[in-house]
Structures are given as C-alpha cells and as structure tokens.
Amino acid sequence: MRQRIITGVIAGAGFIGFTIAGGWLYTGLLILLALIGTTEYARMNGVAWSHPSALLGYAGVLLFVLPWSEWGIVIPSVLAIVWMLAFLLLALTVVTKNKTTIDGAALMLLGALYVGYGFAAMREVRQIEEHGLLWTFIAFGCIWASDIGAYFMGRAFGKTKLWPSISPNKTIEGALGGVLFSLVVSAVFALSVPEVISLPKALVIGLIAAVAGQFGDLIQSAYKRVRDIKDTGALLPGHGGVLDRCDSWLIVFPLLVLTELLPV
Structure with a gap:
C-alpha cells in the first residue's frame, strides 16, 4: 500500500x-x-x-x-x-x-x-481555445472523485457486490458513493465558475464521468480476466500499466466529447 x-x-x-x-x-x-x-x-x-x-x-x-x-x-x-x-x-x-x-x-x-x-x-x-484547462480539470476532477468515493464508501459501507464475476471487490454502495462524490465535485466547479458552466450541465458531466468511468474500470477488469492477467503492465509500481490507470479516462473523455458536453 x-x-x-x-x-x-x-x-x-x-x-x-x-x-x-x-x-x-x-x-x-x-x-x-x-x-x-x-x-x-x-x-x-x-x-x-x-x-x-x-x-x-x-x-x-x-x-x-x-x-x-x-x-x-x-x-x-x-x-x-x-x-x-x-x-x-x-x-x-x-x-x-x-x-x-x-x-x-x-x-x-x-x-x-x-x-x-x-x-x-x-x-x-x-x-479548447477558451478555458481548455478548466474543462480538462472538470472531467478529470469528476473521474478522480468517483474513484475516491467508490473506494472509501465501498470500504466503509460496501456489502452488496456490484459485479463479482468481473471485479469481486466492487460494491453497489461503493459505486453509488463514487457517483455522489463526482456530483459534488461537478457542483463545486459550477458554483465556482458559473460564467463557464451551469449547474445542470455540470451535474450531467459528473454523472456521466462517474457511471462511464466505473464502466471503463469494469471493462478493463473483464478483459484482464479473459486474458488471465493481473495488470496490463508494470509501468507504475503498485498501480500496473497505462491501461490499468487510464481505463476510466479512455471511456469518459470520448463520451463527453461525442455528446458535446465539452465544447470541443
């Protein structure tokens, strides 16, 4: 650890x-x-x-x-x-x-x-020409908040397995905690810079980042089970490879771009 x-x-x-x-x-x-x-x-x-x-x-x-x-x-x-x-x-x-x-x-x-x-x-x-850094941090902030919320809420309250055949340690309570944390972070961004992003739009981004991000994690877990491997690589000691760490990013960012929630 x-x-x-x-x-x-x-x-x-x-x-x-x-x-x-x-x-x-x-x-x-x-x-x-x-x-x-x-x-x-x-x-x-x-x-x-x-x-x-x-x-x-x-x-x-x-x-x-x-x-x-x-x-x-x-x-x-x-x-x-x-x-x-x-x-x-x-x-x-x-x-x-x-x-x-x-x-x-x-x-x-x-x-x-x-x-x-x-x-x-x-x-x-x-x-993005206007506020590109801000939009990037909104997306990453929601993804990371979801990861943190899912981990700590799962450890504290997790009882019901989310998808045991794919990822035995994940729980429904943890997943809901991830969504909650992501929504809170997205709301903080909206309240901090209301001239850039409205609260409803921020909450939609937070919801998509949490749900799609957790699916991204499960997708990679499912693939690793099929290939019978623990990690995709060893680039980051204790964390695995690039695909292990970026699995949520690779799903969330394209979704936010394709749904035009981010002004690319």
Whole structure:
C-alpha cells in the first residue's frame, strides 16, 4: 500500500503539472501514454510490438492522437481512419495467408480505436481555445472523485457486490458513493465558475464521468480476466500499466466529447 501511495502521489503530481503546462508537454505525454498503452494491449493479446498487425495498430493510434491540425495537415475523419485501418488489417489477413487471422485483425482495430481516440479526446479537450484547462480539470476532477468515493464508501459501507464475476471487490454502495462524490465535485466547479458552466450541465458531466468511468474500470477488469492477467503492465509500481490507470479516462473523455458536453 505504501508503494502504491508514493507512486500515485508522484505520478499524479507529475501528470497535473504536465496538464497545467499544456502545449507540447501535455500532448507529448499523451502520445507516449498512447503508445505504451497500445504496446500493453498488443501484449495482452499475445501480439509482439513488431508484428505487422501491431504496427498498423500503432499507425492508427498515431493518426488519432498526433496534433495534425497544428502542423497544417488535414487528415480524414474518425470514420475514415477506422475504415482505412480496417481495410489494411483485413488485407493483412490475405497477404499473410491467414497467419494474421480475422480475429487478430479485429482485436487490433478495436485497440487502436479504444486507445487512440481515447487519448485524442483528452488532447482535444485541453486544446479548447477558451478555458481548455478548466474543462480538462472538470472531467478529470469528476473521474478522480468517483474513484475516491467508490473506494472509501465501498470500504466503509460496501456489502452488496456490484459485479463479482468481473471485479469481486466492487460494491453497489461503493459505486453509488463514487457517483455522489463526482456530483459534488461537478457542483463545486459550477458554483465556482458559473460564467463557464451551469449547474445542470455540470451535474450531467459528473454523472456521466462517474457511471462511464466505473464502466471503463469494469471493462478493463473483464478483459484482464479473459486474458488471465493481473495488470496490463508494470509501468507504475503498485498501480500496473497505462491501461490499468487510464481505463476510466479512455471511456469518459470520448463520451463527453461525442455528446458535446465539452465544447470541443
């Protein structure tokens, strides 16, 4: 536990510092996390980083997460990227005479979308012209509040298992505590900067961040059970890998962008 706390404090402080700095520091960190996350995803599925399907996965992730517009480069839409990547991965099954199977192609397509667009959404939010840092902290604040609330309320009051076949330690009481903490934090933001975000909108963001964030955690737990692994990686001692730590982020940020709750 001590190692987990120390690692969490150091990594959290560093991440917040990069987020405040913004620009290439933040973008570069997200790109690095996305590439490490893609490596973890490939390894989880028994695919070496140098395998052609993994290389296409990396390419797809970079198409999503690199700041092309800042370089004056127009890239295709998200749908176009997904389709082109799907075509190349399917073509790979033919070229390799099914050494790369259609199942393997589908897994890498899913991974590129999950990891690539997830981190790309985080970058887009931070780059919002007006109050980008504030919107970023609203989203992260609600996610982190949900994590904290679920942990402490679960420990204090948890009796009813939420989804024991997927994550045996999570409880319904903890999940509700996570929602409550997230709503409180979102309300604090709204009351602090009412000229930027209204209370009803903040509460919707808080609710989505809590519910979707907890689903993101459960999704990763379910996947790890299928692959019979404890952690996706060992980057952060006591915390696991990038996908272990960012599982909620990768679901919440795209949802908030796609629902236009954040003004990207």
